[in-house]
Amino acid sequence: YVIAANWKIHKRAAEATAYASAFLPAVEDVEGIDIALAPPFTALHELGRAIAGSPVALAAQNVHDESRGAITGEVCADMLAELGCAYGIVGHSERRQLFGESSAFVARKARALFDVGIVPIVCVGETLEEREAGETNGVIETQLRESLAAVAPEESERLVVAYEPVWAIGTGRSATPEIAQAVHAGARVVLRDLVGARADAIRIQYGGSVKPDNAEALLGQPDIDGALVGGAGLEPDSFAAIIHAAARAAAAA
Numbered sequence: 001y002v003i004a005a006n007w008k009i010h011k012r013a014a015e016a017t018a019y020a021s022a023f024l025p026a027v028e029d030v031e032g033i034d035i036a037l038a039p040p041f042t043a044l045h046e047l048g049r050a051i052a053g054s055p056v057a058l059a060a061q062n063v064h065d066e067s068r069g070a071i072t073g074e075v076c077a078d079m080l081a082e083l084g085c086a087y088g089i090v091g092h093s094e095r096r097q098l099f100g101e102s103s104a105f106v107a108r109k110a111r112a113l114f115d116v117g118i119v120p121i122v123c124v125g126e127t128l129e130e131r132e133a134g135e136t137n138g139v140i141e142t143q144l145r146e147s148l149a150a151v152a153p154e155e156s157e158r159l160v161v162a163y164e165p166v167w168a169i170g171t172g173r174s175a176t177p178e179i180a181q182a183v184h185a186g187a188r189v190v191l192r193d194l195v196g197a198r199a200d201a202i203r204i205q206y207g208g209s210v211k212p213d214n215a216e217a218l219l220g221q222p223d224i225d226g227a228l229v230g231g232a233g234l235e236p237d238s239f240a241a242i243i244h245a246a247a248r249a250a251a252a253a
């Protein structure tokens with residue numbers, strides 16, 4: 001499993017290091033789960049120092065696809081690598097909706113991350129309107145094909161995909177394990193078409209109101225290989241509880 005917390009615009013640097021002090025001891029006995037924290041850019045440096053040498057990895061919430069130039073306010077992939085980021089989230093629905101980011105742009109961002117050795121976490125997900133219109137699988141397929149257009153089959157096994165139904169993000173209304181599994185299984189079929197048998201190694205996270213009390217059932221599904229966690233990732237206790245739920249799901253698998 002790969003379990004990542006996306007902090008969005010929460011936590012100043014001092015809060016991030018305080019979080020690390022509480023969180024690291026709470027997960028030190030957990031083995032075999034990849035864990036990542038995605039603070040705001042401004043806390044990457046301090047958090048990176050606080051978690052250095054621990055099994056917890058650093059993740060960025062966004063990146064620009066260009067590596068230099070006159071692009072005010074943006075941050076590029078090698079800058080994130082310099083800070084020690086192991087993962088980078090791209091295509092989060094908030095970026096797609098609030099900033100109009102297209103899947104073609106997401107594909108270029110994923111390429112830029114892979115080029116500097118950072119694993120992209122490529123997010124896809126349908127809106128409530130799309131789900132109610134029966135368009136979920138088509139939307140996910142299109143987003144996957146377009147967002148992964150620049151990923152080579154040889155590198156795809158390292159890729160992380162996050163299925164995040166927009167209606168489940170920050171709403172407290174998680175997809176049921178069955179609903180999530182059905183979409184993940186469909187996504188796996190698309191991934192197989194894109195990269196062949198390597199698709200079985202691609203980890204597909206579920207995201208959308210993952211909490212300590214629903215994480216184990218979600219992660220128990222055959223095609224759910226991790227979680228991208230928003231709200232419940234903001235407190236060290238609840239995020240650690242999700243990590244422990246993942247360890248139980250792994251032991252039961």
Ligand code: PEP
Nearest residue numbers: 169170207208209230231
């Ligand atoms: C997210 O923003 O990626 C997310 C899944 O948020 P939450 O867990 O709060 O629904």
